[in-house]
Amino acid sequence: MKKFLISILLFITIFFVSDLMIYSLLKANRPIDYKLLIESKKVFFNSENSSDIIFIGDSHIADATDVRIVENITQSTSFNLGLYHSSPIESFYLFKNIIESKDKNPKILAIGTNPKMFTFRTSPGKYTLLVMDNLFLKLDLLKETSKGGFRVFSKSIMEKYLFSTLFKNLMGTNNYKPTREIHKVHNGYLETHNQIPSTKWNKFSKINYLPQNEVQIYYFEKTIELALDNGIEVIIVNPPIWQQWKEEYIKSAIYLEFLETIDKISKKYNLPVYNYSKNDLIQSDFLNIEHLNYFGAQKFSSDLAQWIKVQVPTPIK
Amino acid sequence: MLFNSIDFAVFLPIVFLLYWFVLGKKLNFQNLLLLIASYVFYGWWDWRFLSLIIISSIVDFGVGIGFSKTNDQLKRKILLLTSILVNLGFLGFFKYFNFFAESFADAFTLLGHSFEPSRLDVILPVGISFYTFQTLSYSIDVYKRKLEPTKDIVSFFAFVSFFPQLVAGPIERATNLLPQFYQKRIFEYSQATDGLRQILWGLVKKILIADNAAIFVNKIFENHSEFSGSTLLLTAILFAFQIYGDFSGYSDIAIGTARLFGFRLMRNFAFPYFSRDIAEFWRKWHISLSTWFRDYLYIPLGGSKGNVWMKVRNTFIIFIVSGFWHGANWTFIMWGLINALYFLPLMIQNKNRRYTDVISESKIWPGLKNTLLIGKTFLLTTFAWIFFRSETISQAFDYIRIIFSESLFSTPEGLKPGIFIVILIFSFVEWLQRDKQHGLQFDENRFPRPVRWIIYYVLIIIIMEFGGSQQEFIYFQF
Numbered sequence: 001m002k003k004f005l006i007s008i009l010l011f012i013t014i015f016f017v018s019d020l021m022i023y024s025l026l027k028a029n030r031p032i033d034y035k036l037l038i039e040s041k042k043v044f045f046n047s048e049n050s051s052d053i054i055f056i057g058d059s060h061i062a063d064a065t066d067v068r069i070v071e072n073i074t075q076s077t078s079f080n081l082g083l084y085h086s087s088p089i090e091s092f093y094l095f096k097n098i099i100e101s102k103d104k105n106p107k108i109l110a111i112g113t114n115p116k117m118f119t120f121r122t123s124p125g126k127y128t129l130l131v132m133d134n135l136f137l138k139l140d141l142l143k144e145t146s147k148g149g150f151r152v153f154s155k156s157i158m159e160k161y162l163f164s165t166l167f168k169n170l171m172g173t174n175n176y177k178p179t180r181e182i183h184k185v186h187n188g189y190l191e192t193h194n195q196i197p198s199t200k201w202n203k204f205s206k207i208n209y210l211p212q213n214e215v216q217i218y219y220f221e222k223t224i225e226l227a228l229d230n231g232i233e234v235i236i237v238n239p240p241i242w243q244q245w246k247e248e249y250i251k252s253a254i255y256l257e258f259l260e261t262i263d264k265i266s267k268k269y270n271l272p273v274y275n276y277s278k279n280d281l282i283q284s285d286f287l288n289i290e291h292l293n294y295f296g297a298q299k300f301s302s303d304l305a306q307w308i309k310v311q312v313p314t315p316i317k
Numbered sequence: 318m319l320f321n322s323i324d325f326a327v328f329l330p331i332v333f334l335l336y337w338f339v340l341g342k343k344l345n346f347q348n349l350l351l352l353i354a355s356y357v358f359y360g361w362w363d364w365r366f367l368s369l370i371i372i373s374s375i376v377d378f379g380v381g382i383g384f385s386k387t388n389d390q391l392k393r394k395i396l397l398l399t400s401i402l403v404n405l406g407f408l409g410f411f412k413y414f415n416f417f418a419e420s421f422a423d424a425f426t427l428l429g430h431s432f433e434p435s436r437l438d439v440i441l442p443v444g445i446s447f448y449t450f451q452t453l454s455y456s457i458d459v460y461k462r463k464l465e466p467t468k469d470i471v472s473f474f475a476f477v478s479f480f481p482q483l484v485a486g487p488i489e490r491a492t493n494l495l496p497q498f499y500q501k502r503i504f505e506y507s508q509a510t511d512g513l514r515q516i517l518w519g520l521v522k523k524i525l526i527a528d529n530a531a532i533f534v535n536k537i538f539e540n541h542s543e544f545s546g547s548t549l550l551l552t553a554i555l556f557a558f559q560i561y562g563d564f565s566g567y568s569d570i571a572i573g574t575a576r577l578f579g580f581r582l583m584r585n586f587a588f589p590y591f592s593r594d595i596a597e598f599w600r601k602w603h604i605s606l607s608t609w610f611r612d613y614l615y616i617p618l619g620g621s622k623g624n625v626w627m628k629v630r631n632t633f634i635i636f637i638v639s640g641f642w643h644g645a646n647w648t649f650i651m652w653g654l655i656n657a658l659y660f661l662p663l664m665i666q667n668k669n670r671r672y673t674d675v676i677s678e679s680k681i682w683p684g685l686k687n688t689l690l691i692g693k694t695f696l697l698t699t700f701a702w703i704f705f706r707s708e709t710i711s712q713a714f715d716y717i718r719i720i721f722s723e724s725l726f727s728t729p730e731g732l733k734p735g736i737f738i739v740i741l742i743f744s745f746v747e748w749l750q751r752d753k754q755h756g757l758q759f760d761e762n763r764f765p766r767p768v769r770w771i772i773y774y775v776l777i778i779i780i781m782e783f784g785g786s787q788q789e790f791i792y793f794q795f
Contacts, residue, residue, distance in 0.1 A: 001337060001504045011770060015777070139323055157781050 023155035026162040029169050033178035033190075037062075037084065038130050040185045044079050045101060045133040051187070052076035053308070054098065054106040055237070056091045056223075059084040061112020063180075063291040064239035066301040067187045073305035080188035082112055083127045087120035088220040090128035093141040095223050097132045099230055108312055109227045111220075112237050114290075115249060115258040118217050119210035129158055180287065183294070191294045192287055199288040204245060207252040217261060224269050233312050236266055240276040240300060245289040272311045277303055318361040320570045321523055328358065333577055337504055344501055348471045351578065355480035359444075362484075366442040369407055374477045376403045377452045381466035381473070384459045393460060400456035404449040411441055416645030444484030446642055450609055452477045455491035457613055464492050472498035481574040485567045487585040487605035494582070502579030511758060512576030517776055518757040519569030524780050526562030526743055529736050530555045537731055538706055541716050546725035549716055551732055556706050557699045558740050561590065564603070569755055588751045590698075590744070591676050591683075593690035595659040596669035598698060606642070610635050625665060632664055633657045643705070648713060652705040659697055675752045683748075739783075 030038075044051075053076050055065050062082025070078045081094060091111065098104045124145045129138050168174035180192040227234045241249065249255050266273045278299065285296030292300055318324050332354045340346040360367050376399065383396045418434035425432060455476075458464040467473050476495045482488075537544055537552040544552070568585035575582045589601035599607055611620075618631045633654070640653020663669040676691075677683045683691060700717075707713035750756045757776075761769070 001506075004504070004506050004509050007510070011773070014770070015774065018774075143323070154778070154781055157778070160782065 019154050019156050023159060026156055026159045026166055029162055029166045030159075031165065031176055031178060033180045033182055034127075036182050036185055036190055038127060040188050040190060041081055041083060041127075041131045042133075044081060044104075044188060045097070045131070048103075049077070050104050051079040051106050053078040053108040053110060054095075055080045055082055055110045055112060055188075056086075056095055057082045057112025057237070058086040058114050058117065059291055060114045060239040060241075061110070061237060062188075062190070063192060063287060063293065064112070064297050064300045065110075065189060065237075065304065066191070066294070066297045067189045069298065069301035070305040070308070071187075073302065074309055076107075078187060079106075081131075082188070083125070083131060085126050086128055087123065087125060088117060088216040088223065089122060089145065090125040090141065092219040092223045092226070093137050093144075094128055094132060096226060097134045097137050099226060100134055100137065105230055106232060108233045108235060108308065109223075110235050110237050110308075111223065112239055113258075113262060114239075115241075115255045116210070118212040118220070118258060118261055119254060120213060120216055122213060122215045126161065189297075191297075193294050195284070195286065195293065196288045199286075201242065201283060201289065202244060204248050204289070207249065207254060209253050212257055212261065217265075221265060221268075224265070224271065228269065234269070234271050235308065235312060236262060236271055236273045237304065238262075238273065238275050239292065240281055240296075241291075242283070242286050242289040243281070274304055274307050274311070276300055277307070318358050320567065320574075321520060321528075324361065328354075329574065329577075336578060341504075344499075345471060347502065348469075348475045348498055351480070352471055352475040352478065355475065355478040355483060358480035359478065359483055362443050363440075369411075369442055369445065370448060370478050371474075373404055373407065373449060373452050374474045376400060377456050377477070378467070378470055378473050380456050381459050382468070385466040385468075397456055397460045400453060404453050408445060408449050411439060411445055413645045447486050447488055448477055448483060450488045450606075451491075451494075454488075454609065454613070455495065458491050464495070467495060469499065479575070479580075481571040481578075481580075482582055485564070485571070486603075487568055487571065487583050488609050489582060489605070490609075494580070497580050504579065507761075508576050508579070510761075512573040514757040514759075514773075515569045515573030515576070515755045517573075517773060518755050519566040519571075519573060520780055521743070521756075521776055522562040522566030522569065524566075525783055526740060527559045527566060529739070529783070530559035530562065533732055533736065534559050534706070538716075541712070541719065544719070544731060545727045545729065546720045546722045547727055548729040548731055549720045550725065551729050551737075553699050553703050553706075553716075553720070555732075555736065555740075557590070557695070557702050560702065560705070561586075565589075572755075584754065588747055590695055591691055591748065591751055592694045593672045593676065593687060594663060594668075594694055595656065595697060596663045597672040598694055599656070599660065600673070606639065610639055614638060621664065628664055629661060632661050636660065646708075647710050648704050648707050651710055651713070652701050655701040655704065659701070678752060681749075 053067075053070060053074065055061050055067070055078070059082065062080060062084065065078075065080050065082065067078035067080050070076070081098075083090070083094070086094070095109065098106070122145050124141050129141065132138050132141075165174060165176065168176075179196060180190060181194040182190045183193055184191040224234050240246075262273065265271070280299060281292075281296055285292055285299065287293040287296075318328060332350065336347055336350055340350055356367055356370075359370065380396045380400045384393060387393060387396075415434075415436050418436060422432060422434035455464070455473075459466045472495065476489075476491065476498055479489070479494065534552055534556045537548060538556075541549060541552075565586035572582045572585070583605055585603060585605050587601040587604065589598050592598035592601055615631055615635045618634060619627050620631060621628055636653040636657035637650055638653070640649040640651070640656075643649040643652070660669070663671075677687055703716055704710070704713045707716060747756050750758065753759075757772075759769075764772075
């Protein structure tokens with residue numbers, strides 16, 4: 001029996017030590033833009049401070065909301081927890097992690113949207129698990145996304161996408177240039193000044209129809225309910241996209257279904273929905289056709305903050 | 318609780334440590350722990366249905382006590398009948414009520430009198446077909462005086478609900494499992510490590526093979542009319558591996574888990590897809606159920622003794638009942654019927670025991686003749702699986718019709734070659750291990766520890782990384 005237990009312990013120890021070593025190696029090879037993304041968001045859970053307004057959603061809200069401007073105008077504290085590729089189910093678990101963290105409840109939850117968000121497949125995503133700090137919720141997210149949950153035990157498996165970077169770095173063939181050139185980081189907002197050179201501003205590829213995923217809609221609503229149950233005001237924020245792209249996009253069934261769903265949910269819970277009210281966004285305000293860069297974020301965040309001040313009279317700070 | 322879940326990964330070490338370290342010297346307490354653990358394991362799914370297991374256990378324990386107090390044959394028969402009625406009553410009520418109600422209604426509709434049958438809106442209790450058969454084996458064996466009735470209520474209840482095999486077998490005989498609860502268990506290092514290997518292999522079968530195959534099988538069976546014959550043929554083959562990986566994977570995990578606690582469960586699968594004829598297949602597939610029916614139904618009916626008509630009758634009865642055991646649907650009955658038709662010619666010609674040895678023993682490759690025989694048997698079973706997997710008989714026939722259409726020669730779509738490559742590698746490993754108890758059984762002296770551990774690590778990583786979406790075990794529904 002003693003021999004058996006020692007063998008098991010040794011086996012598990014070697015597994016986790018090797019896993020940690022591989023993870024460290026992978027982590028060291030993480031591209032700078034993604035490194036900053038993850039570290040900037042993790043700050044929220046590592047710090048003892050709470051924020052009055054929390055932004056969740058995917059890259060659209062992450063790039064669009066400069067929380068410094070929101071803080072100045074609304075006289076609040078804010079944190080941008082938008083995560084690239086994040087789907088509503090990921091946002092739910094991230095938000096639940098906030099609720100279950102002691103004294104982290106915000107006064108306002110701003111849920112950022114993306115016209116494709118309800119078509120995302122049910123998956124634990126790429127970064128959400130790396131940012132969350134509650135092991136049980138990570139397990140729940142893995143279970144709910146039907147991954148069996150076992151991969152939560154291996155840090156290196158969760159970062160598997162870095163293997164190719166590691167390999168390229170070892171071979172000296174890594175020509176990766178960061179998608180976002182990040183100048184500064186503040187409360188989860190990554191100040192990105194550049195534009196993606198390969199962006200086609202006038203010629204767009206065909207929009208393939210994808211049906212909405214009921215699971216994502218369900219978790220979008222669950223996030224709202226969780227916030228409301230905890231006395232948190234909820235706002236829905238539609239970040240802008242490049243005008244010419246939008247003109248093409250709104251013809252698609254994906255966009256129409258998205259608008260219908262958002263309309264239905266906002267009415268169901270009586271939630272205010274924010275759309276950018278001005279017509280002053282120019283090409284240089286965009287990172288690419290779907291995301292704002294720093295310059296666009298300045299305009300957008302200012303307008304959004306003014307709107308929040310009017311729409312949500314919750315006393316903050 | 319699913320074996321392929323985090324819950325079980327936490328549950329098992331806790332029970333194991335309590336069992337050996339806290340209660341290791343007290344047999345009664347060990348049995349009590351197993352009983353409690355089994356109820357927790359089952360109740361994790363739905364605690365309300367624990368009452369069925371408890372009632373079934375109380376009735377059969379009482380029947381056993383009754384047997385011990387009387388030699389009167391009539392009273393003994395009444396006691397046996399009580400056990401049969403209660404257990405099969407549960408099974409009939411929860412599993413077959415709606416089927417019979419609908420079938421009667423359909424029959425009346427054919428006669429021109431249509432009516433809406435009353436339906437039961439209850440879910441099927443997980444594992445009911447398994448534990449009712451297990452506890453029935455106790456009553457029958459005690460009735461036949463093959464086994465002494467037990468007075469140890471904890472052991473008996475733990476025997477009925479023993480968590481490793483509670484919900485999907487192997488269906489243990491009281492004569493094999495119950496006496497193990499009376500004996501002091503001694504921890505054996507080699508048993509425990511091989512048990513862990515068997516669990517690991519079971520997880521590979523379930524998570525890597527079955528769950529990944531399920532992704533394609535579910536999608537294509539649900540919309541079979543949209544796919545070509547070639548796709549449907551390959552999907553039927555995928556299903557053959559899905560059900561094997563799913564069910565034999567469960568059995569491996571169950572047997573391996575039981576070994577960690579010092580119990581030996583019966584073998585349930587013996588590499589059935591390497592069978593050279595259907596008779597051999599049925600000696601290697603779901604052995605615990607086949608032998609249960611053989612001992613408690615086939616032999617009492619007369620078995621293979623008697624004239625040809627008796628043989629034909631008994632063969633059909635056992636296969637059809639076996640099909641019906643799997644579920645209240647005509648598709649399962651059809652599946653049983655097809656297997657009976659496969660088996661019957663061998664039975665009549667007394668060729669059903671031609672292949673009882675290990676195929677191509679001590680050779681690496683099977684040779685042309687054996688390859689053809691294996692291929693033929695595999696295709697026959699795969700054909701029958703189409704009925705097993707289909708929702709209705711007409712769906713199965715339509716599925717087969719499309720397979721045998723011109724589109725059989727078109728390029729398959731909707732499938733990925735990766736899953737077939739994985740299945741090929743998996744089958745090759747199983748082929749190499751065909752004279753062993755499971756795919757990962759090996760002589761520890763043959764491979765040094767670092768080699769063995771690297772194999773385990775690789776398999777664990779594969780399970781974590783390539784595991785398909787978590788699915789329930791198919792046999793839970795039976």
